[in-house]
Amino acid sequence: MLRKMTGTMVVLAILAGAALATDKGEKDNGRKVTGLIKKVDPSGKEIILSVKTKDKPDMDQRVKIGPESKLILSAKDKKPLIGQDIFTCPKLKEGVRATVLFDEEKRAAEIRLDDLSGKDDRK
Numbered sequence: 233m234l235r236k237m238t239g240t241m242v243v244l245a246i247l248a249g250a251a252l253a254t255d256k257g258e259k260d261n262g263r264k265v266t267g268l269i270k271k272v273d274p275s276g277k278e279i280i281l282s283v284k285t286k287d288k289p290d291m292d293q294r295v296k297i298g299p300e301s302k303l304i305l306s307a308k309d310k311k312p313l314i315g316q317d318i319f320t321c322p323k324l325k326e327g328v329r330a331t332v333l334f335d336e337e338k339r340a341a342e343i344r345l346d347d348l349s350g351k352d353d354r355k
Contacts, residue, residue, distance in 0.1 A: 281330060
């Protein structure tokens, strides 16, 4: 009886560990990058960001825009731009700070533009 209980406990512990590892992997799928937009290329369906890292002063990061990519401007805007419609946004231009969350296929899942309007007035 004791052997069966011990065996059952070991199996349950292994299954619980596997389930926790799977949950952790799902939460950490996306990678987040923040930088200044260096170039917007609608024909190539990509955006190039200038990203500062600890190792290198400036590094170019190519961001591919897929059909499911979303551009979120602020909480005021109810509907994000999706796919190719992202390039119609007038706020998507060079010099704007953007945060990009990548999906598992290394395309942009979500792009958030920093709203810097009005911050210069506060100085």
